[in-house]
Amino acid sequence: MSGLPLLVAAAQAAGVLLAAPWVIGVMRQVHARLQGRVGAGIGQPWRDLRKRMRKQQIRPTGTTVVFLIAPAVIAGSALLVAAVAPLITTESALDPIADLFAVVGLLLIGTVALSLAGLDTGTAFGGMGSSRAIMIAALVEPTLLLAVFALSIPAGSSNLGAIVSTTARDPAQILTVPGALAFVALIIVIVAETGRLPVDNPSTHLELTMIHEAMELEYAGPRLALMEWAGGMRLTVLLALLANLFFPWGIAEPGAGALAVLVAAGAIAAKVAVLACMLAAAEVFMAKLRLFRVPELLAGSFLLALMAVGTSSLLLPAGG
Amino acid sequence: MIPGSSQPSGTTATQSLPKPTSDAAVADRGAAAIVSGALTTAVGAAGIAVGIAALGGSTAVGHVDWLFPLVGVDWRLTGLGGFFALLTGAVALAAGCYTVGYARAERIGRFPLAMLPLFAAALVAVPLAGSVPTFLLAWELMAATSTVLVLADHRRAAVRVAGLQYAVLTHLSYAAILVGLLLLAAVAKTADLGALTGAAASLPAGTRTVVFLACLIGFGTKAGLVPLHAWLPRAHPEAPSPVSALMSAAMVAMGCYGVLLVAVGILGPGPRWWGLLVLLVGIGSAVFGVLHASVTSDLKRLLAYSTTENMGLVMIAVGAAMVLAGSDRPDIAAIAITAALIHLCTHAAFKTLAFLAAGSVLVATGLRDLDRLGGLARPMPATTIGFGIAGLGAAGLPVGAGFVSEWLLLQSLIHYPRGADTVMALVIPLAMGAVALAIGLGVMTMVKAFGVGFLARARSPEAMRAREAPPTMLAGMGIAALACLILGLAPGLLNPAVRAAAADLPFAAVPIGAAMLRLPEGLGSIAPGLLALALVVAIALATVLVRRPTQSRPVERALWACGADTLSPRMQYTATSYAQPLQRVFDPILQPETELRVGTAPQSRYVIQQASYRSRAQDAIERRMYLPVVQGVRTLSSWVRRAHTGSVQLYLAMGGAGLLATLLITR
Numbered sequence: 001m002s003g004l005p006l007l008v009a010a011a012q013a014a015g016v017l018l019a020a021p022w023v024i025g026v027m028r029q030v031h032a033r034l035q036g037r038v039g040a041g042i043g044q045p046w047r048d049l050r051k052r053m054r055k056q057q058i059r060p061t062g063t064t065v066v067f068l069i070a071p072a073v074i075a076g077s078a079l080l081v082a083a084v085a086p087l088i089t090t091e092s093a094l095d096p097i098a099d100l101f102a103v104v105g106l107l108l109i110g111t112v113a114l115s116l117a118g119l120d121t122g123t124a125f126g127g128m129g130s131s132r133a134i135m136i137a138a139l140v141e142p143t144l145l146l147a148v149f150a151l152s153i154p155a156g157s158s159n160l161g162a163i164v165s166t167t168a169r170d171p172a173q174i175l176t177v178p179g180a181l182a183f184v185a186l187i188i189v190i191v192a193e194t195g196r197l198p199v200d201n202p203s204t205h206l207e208l209t210m211i212h213e214a215m216e217l218e219y220a221g222p223r224l225a226l227m228e229w230a231g232g233m234r235l236t237v238l239l240a241l242l243a244n245l246f247f248p249w250g251i252a253e254p255g256a257g258a259l260a261v262l263v264a265a266g267a268i269a270a271k272v273a274v275l276a277c278m279l280a281a282a283e284v285f286m287a288k289l290r291l292f293r294v295p296e297l298l299a300g301s302f303l304l305a306l307m308a309v310g311t312s313s314l315l316l317p318a319g320g
Numbered sequence: 321m322i323p324g325s326s327q328p329s330g331t332t333a334t335q336s337l338p339k340p341t342s343d344a345a346v347a348d349r350g351a352a353a354i355v356s357g358a359l360t361t362a363v364g365a366a367g368i369a370v371g372i373a374a375l376g377g378s379t380a381v382g383h384v385d386w387l388f389p390l391v392g393v394d395w396r397l398t399g400l401g402g403f404f405a406l407l408t409g410a411v412a413l414a415a416g417c418y419t420v421g422y423a424r425a426e427r428i429g430r431f432p433l434a435m436l437p438l439f440a441a442a443l444v445a446v447p448l449a450g451s452v453p454t455f456l457l458a459w460e461l462m463a464a465t466s467t468v469l470v471l472a473d474h475r476r477a478a479v480r481v482a483g484l485q486y487a488v489l490t491h492l493s494y495a496a497i498l499v500g501l502l503l504l505a506a507v508a509k510t511a512d513l514g515a516l517t518g519a520a521a522s523l524p525a526g527t528r529t530v531v532f533l534a535c536l537i538g539f540g541t542k543a544g545l546v547p548l549h550a551w552l553p554r555a556h557p558e559a560p561s562p563v564s565a566l567m568s569a570a571m572v573a574m575g576c577y578g579v580l581l582v583a584v585g586i587l588g589p590g591p592r593w594w595g596l597l598v599l600l601v602g603i604g605s606a607v608f609g610v611l612h613a614s615v616t617s618d619l620k621r622l623l624a625y626s627t628t629e630n631m632g633l634v635m636i637a638v639g640a641a642m643v644l645a646g647s648d649r650p651d652i653a654a655i656a657i658t659a660a661l662i663h664l665c666t667h668a669a670f671k672t673l674a675f676l677a678a679g680s681v682l683v684a685t686g687l688r689d690l691d692r693l694g695g696l697a698r699p700m701p702a703t704t705i706g707f708g709i710a711g712l713g714a715a716g717l718p719v720g721a722g723f724v725s726e727w728l729l730l731q732s733l734i735h736y737p738r739g740a741d742t743v744m745a746l747v748i749p750l751a752m753g754a755v756a757l758a759i760g761l762g763v764m765t766m767v768k769a770f771g772v773g774f775l776a777r778a779r780s781p782e783a784m785r786a787r788e789a790p791p792t793m794l795a796g797m798g799i800a801a802l803a804c805l806i807l808g809l810a811p812g813l814l815n816p817a818v819r820a821a822a823a824d825l826p827f828a829a830v831p832i833g834a835a836m837l838r839l840p841e842g843l844g845s846i847a848p849g850l851l852a853l854a855l856v857v858a859i860a861l862a863t864v865l866v867r868r869p870t871q872s873r874p875v876e877r878a879l880w881a882c883g884a885d886t887l888s889p890r891m892q893y894t895a896t897s898y899a900q901p902l903q904r905v906f907d908p909i910l911q912p913e914t915e916l917r918v919g920t921a922p923q924s925r926y927v928i929q930q931a932s933y934r935s936r937a938q939d940a941i942e943r944r945m946y947l948p949v950v951q952g953v954r955t956l957s958s959w960v961r962r963a964h965t966g967s968v969q970l971y972l973a974m975g976g977a978g979l980l981a982t983l984l985i986t987r
Contacts, residue, residue: 094854
């Protein structure tokens with residue numbers, strides 16, 4: 001194992017870590033401008049984080065260690081995904097972890113930690129948010145798995161690096177029926193997984209509709225900061241993964257030099273910025289779905305993903 | 321549902337429990353518990369030893385003439401048998417240790433305690449049987465002893481219903497196996513299981529099909545596969561917890577052993593539709609089991625449904641391997657069969673641990689209903705950690721025990737050869753969807769069981785008074801927890817066992833490295849140990865990220881009560897309300913039965929004094945498939961009853977006529 005991939009993995013994790021608050025900031029700013037407000041500027045999430053980190057640590061009565069370590073588990077799993085996913089280069093230093101199933105599992109560990117923390121408080125809101133979040137996760141996770149399966153069938157591997165480099169070498173194969181179906185399914189999944197509109201509204205604390213916020217209600221200070229940071233990291237990593245699964249231009253192939261890696265880093269930053277702006281702009285024109293209409297949306301995306309797998313095993317030529 | 325509570329129970333285990341009156345009686349029961357637990361542990365250790373010997377390549381064959389009249393008892397050591405002997409032995413070891421404390425706390429009678437080591441011995445004996453009669457003998461011993469054990473607490477009506485249903489279905493399955501194996505032995509003209517493998521190839525196709533179907537029905541019932549699962553979610557929860565662990569972890573695996581032994585080993589490779597049928601049964605079981613598990617509020621029933629789910633996953637792998645057995649891609653079949661064998665092991669580990677932890681909760685609180693549990697993490701830390709490890713394994717999350725086998729299963733489906741076969745091109749995506757759905761809903765199930773049952777605050781006075789389990793029970797859980805951790809982090813240790821087991825089947829196994837799973841031809845690789853290590857490092861980094869040197873320790877503050885004075889534990893979400901959004905999604909399949917009781921004040925019916933709401937998912941298969949059968953049998957028996965007039969002369973006349981008819985036919 002050479003030094004460069006390890007360095008790249010560290011750079012990916014650090015990049016996602018640093019960029020996540022800005023991604024959130026950009027999305028909020030796009031919202032504000034499209035709604036005719038001035039907005040707080042894209043640096044506001046960073047300022048919020050700094051403020052929260054200086055505050056006192058709180059431990060609500062009756063909570064267990066699960067509540068205390070949940071933010072670190074969510075952030076840690078997101079960091080690990082950022083380190084192993086093919087964001088800058090298709091060659092991962094931790095190749096045996098850069099497996100599709102492992103990455104989905106890692107993201108799910110974060111969701112599980114958050115849901116357990118919500119339940120651990122023993123409040124009505126915590127349980128409510130947890131119950132809703134886990135219902136969505138239980139439907140999102142199969143879709144996510146299936147959608148990327150559909151992409152892994154042409155690559156003949158469930159290794160994310162292999163999938164991305166197959167697409168990079170032959171971009172035409174993404175413009176197929178399975179590719180298009182998987183793309184739509186993945187977008188719905190990412191919107192649901194990161195709690196964006198129309199599934200959940202990240203900017204409100206409306207009692208009866210909130211999902212993600214309900215689980216964090218009891219957090220304050222540094223732990224709340226870590227929780228929000230982790231939410232941003234998950235969104236950033238998923239957007240970056242979406243970008244590279246379907247538009248892998250600019251990504252560094254194995255054995256690439258330092259210049260290619262720099263170009264790739266710039267490319268992924270630009271792609272994530274564009275995707276974040278598009279997502280934010282789309283959100284402005286959308287209303288939140290009623291909670292019990294959300295499963296219909298997710299069932300639809302599950303069906304799309306299933307069809308993507310079905311068509312790719314029926315339509316694509318044999319091999320792999 | 322078989323309405324058995326109103327009828328006298330057919331299987332009688334009417335051993336009256338001695339009343340706990342004197343100290344002598346209590347001490348006596350303590351001694352019985354120690355003897356029974358020690359014997360079960362010894363049987364388990366013996367099973368492990370024999371299993372390891374068989375896996376090590378020992379192929380001894382033996383015959384004990386005096387043990388059973390006419391045919392004697394044949395035993396043989398094979399890789400496949402050794403694998404299952406090792407598995408059941410390990411479960412018995414943990415369950416035996418646990419029984420010592422559990423039997424004393426739950427006051428289990430002497431007769432069931434005497435049956436427990438016998439049950440464990442039968443479980444170990446089944447995979448070591450060398451001939452058809454010995455196999456059937458051990459199988460029936462397993463069925464009979466487990467029936468007695470299910471009925472251990474026979475004073476409760478629910479136990480009697482469960483016991484009756486279990487007795488009926490287990491003996492129907494026995495009848496199916498009996499027909500299948502006897503037909504096989506009669507046509508092949510040998511009863512030796514080793515010789516049958518060679519002889520079966522020359523059998524006529526019709527016979528092979530009948531034997532296959534009979535065995536799939538018989539063994540499938542034992543494995544709790546849909547639609548023959550109905551006994552499982554009733555009998556497993558009602559049995560004493562160490563017995564639940566033995567049944568749910570080891571006995572269902574015997575069903576899989578039967579399928580592997582007969583359908584894959586002796587008869588295989590069969591026509592393609594055999595594998596397809598097994599695959600479809602697996603898909604149905606996985607989805608049906610996990611759906612019911614996700615909405616059930618009874619902790620042990622939830623685990624029982626999860627067993628159906630996991631056996632479904634195993635059958636998906638076995639079915640995929642069977643379809644590929646005769647094809648030109650033996651490497652994919654090898655991945656699938658490896659996934660099946662490893663999943664059986666990991667399922668045994670985490671399900672044993674989960675049932676033992678549920679048993680500790682039962683001892684501490686007397687409750688299985690998640691809606692009334694909660695807050696057990698503080699009084700019962702060891703049990704909570706144990707259930708957490710089991711839940712992580714059952715959810716199939718990375719670091720957990722179930723991750724590697726589910727990864728292998730998905731790999732075998734991803735790499736499934738495409739092209740020529742249109743049916744498989746439709747079925748394989750369906751199987752992938754089923755596995756993905758099972759994982760997603762499985763996560764939800766385990767979050768619910770762990771979060772509602774062990775975290776938050778106690779929802780009832782019983783849960784508030786909970787105390788940690790005694791040391792012997794903790795030791796039993798410790799053994800199972802250790803197995804879970806080892807299997808989750810270093811599944812490569814199973815490599816020799818899986819390889820030896822697969823050598824008895826028409827497959828090779830995929831070699832698994834000790835730390836790293838690398839599929840042949842670069843099809844994929846995963847390192848569960850490295851993954852766990854990287855995750856721990858990442859979590860540590862994240863913790864450091866927000867830590868400041870000047871930071872003080874967290875201060876304890878009251879929860880936000882939305883402006884109210886206090887939060888009562890009744891304001892929390894319960895297991896039922898937790899699963900309600902999901903139940904709503906799957907409403908048409910689950911067909912929940914809701915019950916709303918409103919108590920109004922005597923002055924006015926508009927003043928509501930109390931309200932209770934209860935929602936339970938119904939087993940649609942049980943209602944649609946079993947009730948008509950039960951109804952049919954009742955109608956038939958009411959016809960037969962017309963002959964029962966009570967007149968002795970008529971009975972004598974009928975007896976005479978019957979005898980004459982027999983003589984005429986046999987002349």
